[in-house]
Amino acid sequence: KAGVTQTPRYLIKTRGQQVTLSCSPISGHRSVSWYQQTPGQGLQFLFEYFSETQRNKGNFPGRFSGRQFSNSRSEMNVSTLELGDSALYLCASSLEAGSFPSGPVGEQFFGPGTRLTVL
């Protein structure tokens, strides 16, 4: 099976612009999670999508949004970019994605990431 793919791999934007990142999960995986990784804050959960629905969201401002398509591919969008948005953005797909209220989350398969630099 092909792994998780993310495009683009590198992106340079300026403050105030917006950006869209794409993630294609492993075939058959319907859960896609997004994370932001920075040297200061480490790996932070952004949100999770399953069957085109956002089921969970981390503590990020509304400028960060996402969506999932019927083929499970997902995109995340960041509007009005700030310098602090410079980070490695990682998506991960999984089969066992948790449940309400707090069921187990299984192995996540990560893509190579998109390195976003905001100037």
Next chain:
Amino acid sequence: SQQGEEDPQALSIQEGENATMNCSYKTSINNLQWYRQNSGRGLVHLILIRSNEREKHSGRLRVTLDTSKKSSSLLITASRAADTASYFCATDKTNAGGTSYGKLTFGQGTILTVHP
């Protein structure tokens, strides 16, 4: 916010030596997982241990879990230069209710350097 902390922050050893990394977390969990990351790339899953397990092995990896102390350790035996990477523990359950859907909470990681 980070669920846990890893210790040490950095570890430097020679090839052939064993490397031990520790992870502490704050809340009850279902699973604890360890991931490896090479130089700013994606994370690779190493091993998952469930809360009712105490020890698990996979090749040169040995993971222990002590839920009473809310801690885990990852042992890499007979280290190789290719093991040089950052290692993260991740847990799947946090305080204050809510849902766990798709959310892993990562520690800050241990940077392991294995010298040839």
